[in-house]
Amino acid sequence: SQQGEEDPQALSIQEGENATMNCSYKTSINNLQWYRQNSGRGLVHLILIRSNEREKHSGRLRVTLDTSKKSSSLLITASRAADTASYFCATDGSTLGRLYFGRGTQLTVWP
Amino acid sequence: DVKVTQSSRYLVKRTGEKVFLECVQDMDHENMFWYRQDPGLGLRLIYFSYDVKMKEKGDIPEGYSVSREKKERFSLILESASTNQTSMYLCASSPFRTGGMGYEQYFGPGTRLTVT
Numbered sequence: 001s002q003q004g005e006e007d008p009q010a011l012s013i014q015e016g017e018n019a020t021m022n023c024s025y026k027t028s029i030n031n032l033q034w035y036r037q038n039s040g041r042g043l044v045h046l047i048l049i050r051s052n053e054r055e056k057h058s059g060r061l062r063v064t065l066d067t068s069k070k071s072s073s074l075l076i077t078a079s080r081a082a083d084t085a086s087y088f089c090a091t092d093g094s095t096l097g098r099l100y101f102g103r104g105t106q107l108t109v110w111p
Numbered sequence: 112d113v114k115v116t117q118s119s120r121y122l123v124k125r126t127g128e129k130v131f132l133e134c135v136q137d138m139d140h141e142n143m144f145w146y147r148q149d150p151g152l153g154l155r156l157i158y159f160s161y162d163v164k165m166k167e168k169g170d171i172p173e174g175y176s177v178s179r180e181k182k183e184r185f186s187l188i189l190e191s192a193s194t195n196q197t198s199m200y201l202c203a204s205s206p207f208r209t210g211g212m213g214y215e216q217y218f219g220p221g222t223r224l225t226v227t
Binding site for chain 2: 003030031033040041042043044045048088090092097098099101102103104
């Protein structure tokens with residue numbers, strides 16, 4: 001399967017702490033993306049990192065990619081209660097632009 | 112801002128009914144996708160389309176069909192709804208991938224379908 005796998009499945013932290021989520025995948029990729037989903041809503045794209053990049057930042061988000069280990073991590077710094085959501089990684093290793101999503105990490109940030 | 116809209120947020124249908132889920136995007140994207148999302152299973156791709164009248168099966172196409180007569184509209188059809196098709200259905204669109212460059216997908220708000 002080309003599906004990514006997020007770890008942990010669930011993460012619970014206090015406001016102000018950092019949250020780290022990991023994603024592992026099995027096949028070669030062109031890029032890896034992270035998405036966020038608030039309860040009962042559609043997914044929202046957060047960040048895309050290409051296979052020739054090692055690190056990328058966007059606001060409080062930091063994504064790393066290690067293609068030799070076939071893994072990526074998403075770090076959210078200084079978490080807020082509003083960051084409570086599910087986070088998904090998605091890999092793009094095929095033609096035609098389809099993505100392979102993992103099962104997600106449920107992040108809960110307590111005030 | 113890219114906007115992807117889905118015809119209903121909530122839908123309740125009876126077993127055996129023919130169900131149409133509509134998705135419209137306003138950014139002239141070539142690619143459109145239909146996923147279903149179930150607890151513990153993540154997003155699973157049902158069908159996608161990379162051009163008008165073109166379609167490709169995803170990972171779970173059984174029991175579904177699709178139609179793309181216009182670039183902005185992608186319909187998911189449940190020919191004869193069954194209770195195991197109760198799920199959240201998500202539509203997405205993206206520009207066509209060129210030269211190895213992938214693009215992000217833009218999602219609609221989802222349709223929660225219940226089949227009784």
